[in-house]
Amino acid sequence: PEAADFPADLLGDGVLAGLDCPEPHLLTRDPDADLAPLEAKLDGWRAAVSPTVPLADAPAALRTARRALLLSGPDIPGPIIWCRDHLATLWLLAEDFLAAELARQSLDPFASLSEKQRDRLSETLLAWLETRGGAPEIAQRLGVHPQTVRNRLRQLEELFGDRLKDADDRLGMQLALRAQLLMRAHRPDGERER
DSSP, X not given: OOSOOOOGGGSOTTOEEEOSSSSOEEEOSOHHHHHGGGGGGOTTOOEEEOOOOOGGGHHHHHHHHHHHHXXXXXXXXXXXXXXXXXXXXXXXXXXXXXXXXXXXXXXXXGGXXXXXXXXXXXXXXHHHHHHOOOHHHHHHHHTSOHHHHHHHHHHHHHHHGGGGGOHHHHHHHHHHHHHHHHHHHHSOTTOOOO
């Protein structure tokens, strides 16, 4: 609301602009070329650019860009968010219900643990899933002692058993843990997990 007028005069002839609606948007064939002149002139404006898609996919692309604006925060610098640089994040956060359901199913052994235990074991499990490294490597990554990691890995083996050996189960766990981290990072201040 406090932003200066949108610099529409910088847009080329090939750009269709809908600037008078509650959610302003642009349609362009070449966002890299057409938006470059705007980058330094978007005083108070924030834009999200979807991946370039065929015209038939424009509605999905617009939804993706709008979702990026909702999820954007101070961790994404600059006035323009290029969705192509954040596809994994946008995909993992596209549907809160599915992310929560995946977490419920993939991480169900954590249900009986305290929040503190869940956080520590989740952190360790994600580090192990991402690196498949040994205790020293994971300990260095987490900033804890290797023996602490060994103890946590034993706890994870007791909780998950053979599921840690199944590639599909590991993928589900890793996606669920990453989605939880992203949801925490993009949750408004003070909002608690359900």
